[in-house]
Amino acid sequence: MKEIYSLLNDVETDIDSYCPQDLTDIEKTKLKEQIKKRIGKPEKNGKRKRYAAVAACVAVCVIALGTLNFSDLVYASAKSIAWQISNFLGIEKNLQDYTTVVGTSKTDKGYTIKLNEIILDENQLVVSSSVQSKQKLSEGGVIASADVYVNGKRVSVAAGGSSRALDDYTEESLLDYELEDIDTSSRLDIELVYTDILQGSKVTNGKWAFHFEADGSKLAEATVHKDLNNSFTLPDGSKLVLTEYTSNDLGQKIYFKVENWEYEKNPMYDLELEGKDDQGNKIIFDMSYFDGEEKTGRLNVRMIEGVVPESAKWVMLKPYAVKMPEKSGKMSHDFVEIGDSFTIKLSD
Structure with a gap:
């Protein structure tokens, strides 16, 4: 089970109120020690444009709430039987009509990121991906943060989601990226760019860029x-x-x-x-x-x-x-x- 991470400021929370039966006391203690949040910081113009997003562990339990600024991420844990979006969400319905299968990988600095599936929902880009390391992952797992661009313009403002370890070297995740001022009910030219990976306290800078098109019109109509x-x-x-x-x-x-x-x-x-x-x-x-x-x-x-x-x-x-x-x-x-x-x- 994946602990929750952030890049700044510890926040204490009561795990029992969210996951009373799914974790052992030891797991709850470890999870509690890892829960953190990001506080919105002043922008260059002096304003505090603040975003809040919940990281919901959709298949197991809701874990925590954090305040995010742009693409800073809060993660929670989830169990799934595969990387398909429908399985992550525990949805029995066939989402094939709304899903774009990307299925491509990029490697840099000893990490391979694979982009599996994406869905355009209203004001959101839902992304299924995995990260594989050449070296064994630390107990805390790995965080790969990304920015979303549409027609060359950065449009992601916050994100949250869930993840789990597949093996000692690989982790899969499902993230919802909040998109600002974008009509997601049409076909969009999208670039998803990862620029850093956090494992434990070590940040690895690199570039893992994916370019694809996605159409949200069918889901919008439904x-x-x-x-x-x-x-x-x-x-x-x-x-x-x-x-x-x-x-x-x-x-x-x-x-x-x-x-x-x-x-x-x-x-x-x-x-x-x-x-x-x-x-x-x-x-x-x-x-x-x-x-x-x-x-x-x-x-x-x-x-x-x-x-x-x-x-x-x-x-x-x-x-x-x-x-x-x-x-x-x-x-x-x-x-x-x-x-x-x-x-x-x-x-x-």
Whole structure:
């Protein structure tokens, strides 16, 4: 099982609240010692354009939440039976119509990165890849960070995902890259460029570049959109507004915005929506992404709890929030209710 990494600032967290049965006490201790986060740092223009992303261990458990700046990555662990995206996500549906198989490898500085499959989803590039080292990997595994370019312009702003060791020399991962100001419902000319690999405390600089085309039109056409207008008050008095619900074969998402909130003044919050559908299935949405400058974000359905079934007629959810630490410190899981339950009508 892969520990969580970052490049800056330790954050303590309660592993038991996320993975109560999947890890031994020793594994939880090791994992807890490795959990870290990245705090958004000032840009050259003096602004703090802050991004938050959740690294969800989609096949095992949700591990941690971190604040990321551009392509800094937070990783969690996952079990899968192969590198196919559908297997990583635990999805039984055939994603072939939406998947681009790249299947090429690049080698530099003793590491080989193989790009397996990719899927263009709304505002995201989902990437399945593996890293192989000529030398045995350290216990902590390896992190390969990349930037996404479309038509020569860098468009990735944050990423999160999951990974696992295949053997002593190879690790595979599934990462969701957040793309800014890009229409992913069409064919795009994409370059994915890895520039450094972190193993333990050692950073190896190099270049592993992949060029390919991908088309997100079919998945976009198959995505259901429902407008929302549910408002709640956050603990600092700012306003959370849910704006849209979407659903496709990759899962469900709920988009939101915040009002009366400034990223240079107000605290950031971790958000959660918890409830059930009309069939009694437990449904949870976790905050996956937040753009502090645009004041918009997204919650993704928690895959380990199960997606919303196609046959569901409605979903009833209750909103919760907890303040995120502005600097390194203990991540709190003391979520508090910020409003009453609400219902999203899915079908007649």
